[in-house]
Amino acid sequence: MQRTWVRELAGWMLALAVAVITVGAVASSARAELLFRDGDSLIVALLSRSLLDGGHQDWAMSSVLFLPETAVFTTLDALLPLDVDGLLALSGVLNMVALYGALRLVAGRRRAGAAPVGWAVAALCVVGVLAMTETSASRDALELASLPLTTTYYSATVIGTVLAVGIVRRMLDHGRPRPMLLAGLLVVTGVSTLSNPLFVAWAVVPIGVLLVVSAVRRRGAAPVARSTAGAALAALAAGTAIGFASRIPFSAWIANTGAGYAQPERWRESLVYYGGLLGDRLGSPLGVLAAAIIAALLGWAVVRSIRSHDAAARFVAGAAWLAPLLVVVGAIALGTHAARYLQPLAFAPVLALVAHPRVLRLAPNLRRQAIAAIAVVLVLGAGLSMPRAIAAASRPDADLACVTDWVEASGHTGAGQFWTVRLPKLHLADPSRLVQVDHRLNGYAWLVNRADLSAAEVSFLIEDAQTVQWQLPVSAIPDDVVDCGRYRILDFGDALLPLGPAHS
Incomplete structure (x- = not known):
């Protein structure tokens, strides 16, 4: 029990180190424009400050309400003596740490031969590496891994999507519906849908498809208990309905429901637009590196979803490749023109790393030495990155x-x-x-x-x-x-x- 507690705490500490390194690197690049100064990126800070100052609140929001992001930012602003840029940088760190928590949930319970903490940290490291390959100031670039570092570009939706996958994975691990897990799935789905309906496309649809396929699967691995899949589907459906119904009291704040963004007749233009973004991304060595990492993860996810005999691992691996596929196809079919809608391309593939988190087949001493070396590198990297992050957040703007x-x-x-x-x-x-x-x-x-x-x-x-x-x-x-x-x-x-x- 003690070793488990220490191992979990070490995972959180290493996740914090990865978060500091990532934010330090991104904030020191041209991407700092997106973190600290972009017009879109400031909505949560503006809303939070207005709430703290009091006065009449009559906001004109998009289809996204940013409720979890605003709650966190407002709390930080009320408690900490930091300026706006400091709070934005801290929010980026906390978003990465929260993503680790969601990945740790997806990695499953500790069991013999499994290393869920290590693989969850590894998955977060991959997200960090992808984010650090993104160095442009453009909000429209196909640079998706760094977007959750902001308070605006759907960080809560990213975390909520991974949490939903993790909760369903735990239900499949248990093999039967658990009231606490069903309640958690209901709450995550409801809050995420209330705040950002895009959650339905990113999480509800892919998870629902996978649950239906798992429930009716007959050949190969043993099928998932239909009661578990049915209960999860019911929780997703109920959470989605509650989320949309809960948006009604906010209708005066929603200046655009998002329906106008869907223009199916423009799918060809959308295909050309996203193809152009991909071409631009592949025009640099860092972009090629990021694309290679994502392609490798997608390939591994497909392999694991086919070869795995464990229903929970097969589900997670399936989510790693199905979510990006459905989102990309859907974005093009609806004629959209916004790179931020495609974020599952950056975070979903890393789920392949935590689908079946087995202990590496290394000699125990060598494994311990490798883990210690990685931990030392991450801690030292965080120590060196902290001044960079602070300098970026406190850089004067004459x-x-x-x-x-x-x-x-x-x-x-x-x-x-x-x-x-x-x-x-x-x-x-x-x-x-x-x-x-x-x-x-x-x-x-x-x-x-x-x-x-x-x-x-x-x-x-x-x-x-x-x-x-x-x-x-x-x-x-x-x-x-x-x-x-x-x-x-x-x-x-x-x-x-x-x-x-x-x-x-």
Whole structure:
């Protein structure tokens, strides 16, 4: 019992080391733009800060509500004396550690000849390696493993998907329905669907298909008890229904249900789009390395799903290749154009490593020495990566400081477009001093508190390289143009600019 406790604790400590190494590497690359400054990536931080500040909450969200992410970030913000970038970096570390916990659940119980802790750490290491091969600043690149490090790009959905696979695996291990496991599956499915309906495509559909196939399988390995598969399917169905029903009270916050994203008639364009992203990814040595790792894992998953005689291991291996396949085919069939929808391509294949986590056939002394060496490397790597992560999270941004200082000193209210204004807005003492608008000065109610759009007019505009050419509703020439590096502030002084009606 004592050795088991020590082994589990060591697994968590090594997972923390892997998380710190990964975040340090990603945050030190151009990918830091996505972690700390991208307009999309700031929604959870904006929402959390608004909740802590109080006031009227009337948010215009996408189909994703980010409820688990917001709960964690708000708690961290309330308890820790860190600035926004520090909290974002810490969130990335915690997301990786939480993913380890989900992988550890998938790896199954300890038993003779199994090493679930070691293989769960190994799977997390592979995710970390994949994330560290991703170095672009683009949110649209086919660089998927690093996206869960953000608070925005579906980290809770990734973890929830792996948790669902793990819970079903434990049910199959037991061979009969367990009330606690069924309740856990119901809760994970319900909360995940409530927060992000994409969970249904990533988890519910692949798991459901595999359970149905396992329940009716007759030849080869012994079939799974139909009662277990039926109970798991019922929990998935009930959780999904509860999740969708629970979205009704949030309907005023959901500015886009996501139905408009599905355009099946554009499947050819989608195929070309994703093919182009793949070509771009394979255009660098790191991209080729990542693709080779994923291809090897998918191949191994197919082999394990065919050759394994253990129903639970066969299920996990099947999820490792079926989930990516269904998601890619579905994304193309629906005519989507967003790389983030394909994240199962990055995290699902590593499930092959924990499908059947057997102890390596090495001499006991050699195995212990190898484990000790790997642990030392990870701990040293974490020690060296910690300063990198801290430096990345505390790197001064003179241009941003120039904007926020000027706005604070002006005492006036201004405006800016989505990709430009969100970072300064987040870093102001009063975010409502910057209104999010479109290029025609109509309020743009998207991933923002609609209460901030109550201003009827503004006296200055903020722009940068991402700003679309302004089409002002009145003829106006700025009294002054303030140069703030990558930003410019167009100060109209007493010539107030009227704002148009808000839209999403």
